[in-house]
Amino acid sequence: MNKAITDGVVFMPPEFAGGLDVWSSGNGTPGADTYDNAVNAAFVPADQDFGGALELQKADTVQKLRYMGETPLLPGCYLRISARVKAVAGNLPSVRIAGWAGGAGGAHVGGLSEAGPAVSLTSYGEVVEVSAIVGTGARTGVDMVWGSEALYGHFGLDLTGPSGGVVRIDDIAIEDVTHVFLRDMLSVVDVRDYGALGDGVSDDSAAFERADAAANGREVLVPQGTYYLADSVTFQNRVRFEGSVAMPEDKILGLTKNFDLPAYIDAFGDDEELAFKKAFQALLNTAGHDSLDLGGRLIGVRAPIDMQAALANRTYFNQRRVIRNGQFSIYSGPAWETEVATSQASYSPNDPKRLTGVVNVANVPVGALVEGNGVGREVYVRAKNIAAQSVELSAPLYDADGSQLFTFRRFKYILDFSGFEDLGRFTLSDIEFQCGGECSGILLPPTGSGFALRDCFITRPKDRGITSHGEGCQGMLIDRCQFLSNESPLAAVDRQSIAINTNANDVKLRNNRAVHFRHFAVIGGSSTIVTGNHWFQGDTLQNSPRMAGLVLTRTNNRGTINGNYVDNSFIEWSNEHDQAPEFANEFSFSQLIVTDNTFLASHVARWFNFFVVKPHGAGHFLNGLTMTGNSFRIIGDPVDRVEGIDTSFAALDFNRFSNVTFRDNMFKNVNRRVASPIMIEHTEASPAQAWTIDAGPRLPFDAWAQGVDAVVAAGPLRDDSGAVYYGTPYYQGKQGPENDQVVLRWSEDVQGTVRITVRIDDPM
Structure with missing residues (x-):
């Protein structure tokens, strides 16, 4: 030049x-x-x-x-x-x-x-x-x-x-x-030529802007030195950092032409954690990019990353953004220790998602797990009001009316989105979260829709993989991810970690794999689709208890569970997030489809069930359940049956069962192979006007024989004179001491064989 x-x-x-x-x-x-x-x-x-x-x-x-x-x-x-x-x-x-x-x-x-x-x-x-x-x-x-x-x-x-x-x-x-001074780089514009000093004190932001304006398609060089930028700077040209920059937390460094994490790591002097925060800040503040490529880099994290604090300038964002292709790995330290607080508080079912009169409410962390009498699984602090001494909950409590001492456990997460008021359409892709048994993975925002996680690993979380403490899980998509527990050596009943919980509706869990958690997922919303997943939770103990892999806490569920591999665990359907757990003129346990799944368990206790309904209050019933095309297999000693009701709190009202289909399933090493409607062949050897048919051993849930769909003679029926009888019977359901028998009543004494289709529900 x-x-x-x-x-x-x-x-x-x-x-x-x-x-x-x-x-x-x-x-x-x-x-x-x-x-x-x-x-x-x-x-x-x-x-x-x-x-x-x-x-x-x-x-x-x-x-x-x-x-x-x-x-x-x-x-x-x-x-x-x-x-x-x-x-x-x-x-x-x-x-x-x-x-x-x-x-x-x-x-x-x-x-x-x-x-x-x-x-x-x-x-x-x-x-x-x-x-x-x-x-x-x-x-x-x-x-x-x-x-x-x-x-x-x-x-x-x-x-x-x-x-x-x-x-x-x-x-x-x-x-x-x-x-x-140009060395051999005639295509490079040096920021020093435009007044940048690189002394770490002088404001070089204007010089950076001038250099970028002069580059006109050439590369901007930031040579050795520390360049303090007191204001936000956006480069419209490629930038190469030999030196580093320092800037206030709320100022943005935009790299339009080389927007990826490696460039930010170069810019901020190999401080990977700071570089990620500044790159994330730019991702949500510039319209030129919808995704941040981590460049396959491993980001060392010393403390939970408060994603909203990193953004610094807003609490609401609802445009598609993606972070992809990298790893987060933590450094051990006290920053990951769980915060524990206890406070006296009051609860009323009339205000089902609120604790009032919370003593020392300022000490209760937002995002903390709530523990206490009558508190269901995965209830969290969604927000708090210090002036009103109240805590907003992610879900109602089923039996906590009155005052008691509650415990609040605030787990620490690698990525913590709880500072946002609303964050929607956000995606994490091809990322591994290496929790090292010392922290949890991701805490979702309190509100938002369309959060997505795809092709990710959450490895060895101490407490939780993904936590929703509000409705930030609305419409969440989790696809092709792996959740690898830190508790594999423990007995299933001793494990405490949970891969996923949700509260809002329309969640999709598809083609994931989860290993050795206490629960794979606790699902609190409705209209969830769970398909193609494999979760296994066995241990080395013989004839030992197993834990629920999938916990559904919404009665009017509207969910679909299809094509999963349920391995050494079971599906539990409860209503522990009801503020009034007794039936109160609602849909009750309704609208759940469980089809074409593979259920396998090995060396479990005889009373083990693959599908359990657990009502927390009286008066509930099944009001729309389809279980078809499933394969149930036991390795080792057989179990009595695959389905059951946990009556720890209450039983189901068999008299009100409606629209239950439990058929076309396969059973291996199961003593009682049940179905409804079920076809039973019955032979009456001597002429009789009343035929009693025992359906009990074959009916799901030990429910009642409520109805008969069809009676078909298998060959001629004959009266007591041996003549062929052409009449038809009527039936009486819910007969016998257990209400599991059906009586066919004929107009006269007849004998012969019939095939009768019995069901446990009212099909209407």
């Missing part, structure tokens, strides 16, 4: 032979005194060393010589001013290159260094060359750094030291030496 060649810029001042009226004894500014007809200056046309030369007697303390023309100082352009000088008589002075910095409107730009290093003249007749380099940037070798405000200069030299001496000065030269 040479502006004299490429742009025709004239830097070289005229020779002294052209006249001394353009050479000033002052600063060189318009109106300053010149050396034309000065008593202490003359042009010497034939010096033996210089040819034409200016002979000058030093008469002032600082004898100045300045060219009165305005030599332009362009961004990125570096000038070397040089002169050859010799002493010819009198005192021996010192000489230095000097200049006057001019800015907009002809104003002087103060605070700059306007002189180069001085050289002493030590003998007469010895030719000494002095030089200095002036430019905008603070580069090594630049003697006069004038920054971006100086637009031009009046250059020349100064004589200092003792006065009275006479010197001769060869013609002063000014040349473009920018190439010295």
Whole structure:
């Protein structure tokens, strides 16, 4: 780069032979005194060393010589001013290159260094060359750094030291030496050329913006140094960081052309955690990108990342954004320890999602798990109101009316989104969360829809994989992820970690794999689709208890559980998140479809069931359940049955069962193979008017034989005289001491064989 060649810029001042009226004894500014007809200056046309030369007697303390023309100082352009000088008589002075910095409107730009290093003249007749380099940037070798405000200069030299001496000065030269600083990178724009200092103190944000504006498609270079940016900076060109930047938390660094985590790591001096926060901040504050590529980097995390605090400038965001392709791994330390608080509080079913009169409510952390009598699984603190001494809950409590002492456990998460008020359409893809058994994975925002996790690993979480403490799970999609427990060596009943919990509706869990958690998922909302997953929770114990893999806490469920591999665990359907657990004119346990799943368990107790309904209050019933096409297999000693009712709190009302289909399932090593409706073949050996048919061993849930769909004779029926009987019976359901028998009543005594279809429900 040479502006004299490429742009025709004239830097070289005229020779002294052209006249001394353009050479000033002052600063060189318009109106300053010149050396034309000065008593202490003359042009010497034939010096033996210089040819034409200016002979000058030093008469002032600082004898100045300045060219009165305005030599332009362009961004990125570096000038070397040089002169050859010799002493010819009198005192021996010192000489230095000097200049006057001019800015907009002809104003002087103060605070700059306007002189180069001085050289002493030590003998007469010895030719000494002095030089200095002036430019905008603070580069090594630049003697006069004038920054971006100086637009031009009046250059020349100064004589200092003792006065009275006479010197001769060869013609002063000014040349473009920018190439010295460019190395071999002509396509690079250096921020120092636009005034950046890189001292870690001065605000270089404006210089960064100027460099980016000048780049025009070229790469911007941030060389070694620490560059403090007091304001937000957005680069429209690619940036390469050899140095690093520092900036306030609320200021944004936007890298439009190389927006990825490796670039931010370079920018922030290899501080991966800080780099991720600033990249996330830019992701949600710039419209040019919808995704942040972590570049396959492993991000070391020393404490939970408060994602809203990293964003700094908003609590609401609802546009599609994706973070993908990397790993988070924690450093051990006290920052990951669970916070535990206890407080006396009151609960009323009339205000089902609130605790009131909470003692020391300020100490109760938002996002904490709530524990106490009558509190169901996975109930969290959604918010708190310190002035009102109240806590908002993620779900109602089933039996906590009154006052009691509650415990609040605040787990620590690698990514904590709880500071947002609302965050929607956010996706994490191809990321591994390495929790190391010391922390949890992800805490969702309290509100939001469309949060997605795909192709991710949550490895060895201490307490939770993904937690919803509000409705930030609305419409959540979790696809092709793996949840690997930290509790594999423990017995199933001793495990405490849970992979997922949800509270809101329309969640999809698809094609995931979960290993050795207490529960794979606790689902509190409705309309959930659980398909293609494999969760297994076995242990090495023989005939030991197993834990629920999938816990459904919504009675009017509207859920679909299809094509899963349920391994050494079971599905539990409860209503522990009902503020009034007794049936109260509602849908009750309704609208659940469980189809085409593979259920497998090994060496379990005889009373083990694969599907359990657990009502927490009286009066409930099944009001829409389909279980078809499932395969149930037991390895080891057989179990009695695959389905059951946990009556720890209450039983089901068999009299109100409706729309229950439990058929076309396969059983291996199960003593009671049940179905409803079920076809039973019954033979009455002697003529009788009332035939009693026992359906009990074959009916699901030990429910009642409520209805008969069909009665078909298998061959001729005969009366007591042996004649063929062509009449039809009527039936009486719910017969016998257990209500599990059906009585067929004929118009006369008959015998023979019928096939009867019995069901446990009212199909209407």
